[in-house]
Amino acid sequence: MRASAPGGAVGGNRWEGVVLALDPGHNLGAAWVRRDGTVERLAVLAADDLERLELPPDGVVLVGDGTGSGAVVERLRARGLEPTLVDESGTTLAARELYFRDHPPRGLSRLLPRGMRAPGRPIDDYAAYAIALRWLGAPR
Numbered sequence: 001m002r003a004s005a006p007g008g009a010v011g012g013n014r015w016e017g018v019v020l021a022l023d024p025g026h027n028l029g030a031a032w033v034r035r036d037g038t039v040e041r042l043a044v045l046a047a048d049d050l051e052r053l054e055l056p057p058d059g060v061v062l063v064g065d066g067t068g069s070g071a072v073v074e075r076l077r078a079r080g081l082e083p084t085l086v087d088e089s090g091t092t093l094a095a096r097e098l099y100f101r102d103h104p105p106r107g108l109s110r111l112l113p114r115g116m117r118a119p120g121r122p123i124d125d126y127a128a129y130a131i132a133l134r135w136l137g138a139p140r
Contacts, residue, residue, distance in 0.1 A: 018056040021132035023088065024068035029095075029124025032056065033132040042125035050075045064088030064131045086135045088127070094134075095126035 018040055023029030028047050032040040032054075045053070050072065055061065061083040063072050069085065076083045099119050104110075109117060 016057070017059070019060045019062060019132050019136065020053075020056055021062040021064075021086070021128040021135070022072055022083075023064045023091065023124050023127040023131055024066065024072040025124060026068075027122050027124040028072070029122075029126070029128035031125055031128035031132050033129060033136070035136065037133055037136055039129060042129060044122045044124045047071070051079075055079070055081070060084060060135075062086050062131055062135050064091065064127070084135070086131050088131055088134075091127045091130040091134070094130035095123045098126045098129055099123045 017035050019033050019035065021031045021033060023031075024047075026047075028045045028050060030041075030043045030045055030053065032042075034040060047068075061076060061081050063069050063076070063083045063085055064087075065085040066088045073083055073085070096117075096119065100114075100117065103119075105112070105117055
């Protein structure tokens with residue numbers, strides 16, 4: 001399963017049954033995930049993008065409970081939402097695993113031990129995906 005690239009507005013009932021998970025921090029990771037654990041969309045956003053963020057109608061909004069979660073929860077409440085906090089301990093490591101599952105290393109980087117591989121881009125979106133999977137109880 002490859003995650004879709006950020007961007008592009010989606011309308012209709014595509015978001016029905018979708019969970020939006022957010023990984024707060026310097027960058028805001030966002031993952032729109034179906035209840036079966038498949039990804040609809042991933043994005044790494046600036047914190048200011050939260051006001052323009054597409055939200056699934058009647059969906060669940062999850063927020064990782066780590067650094068920066070208070071500000072994200074406040075902004076979501078200002079939009080009339082009541083997000084659910086999820087323990088985000090260990091999601092950075094899970095995000096790396098999910099990223100490299102979707103983007104396997106190529107060339108000489110395949111020879112590097114797993115712990116020495118660097119994603120090459122922020123993976124806050126995959127951390128949000130890990131938060132959604134944790135809440136859904138889905139295996140990684």
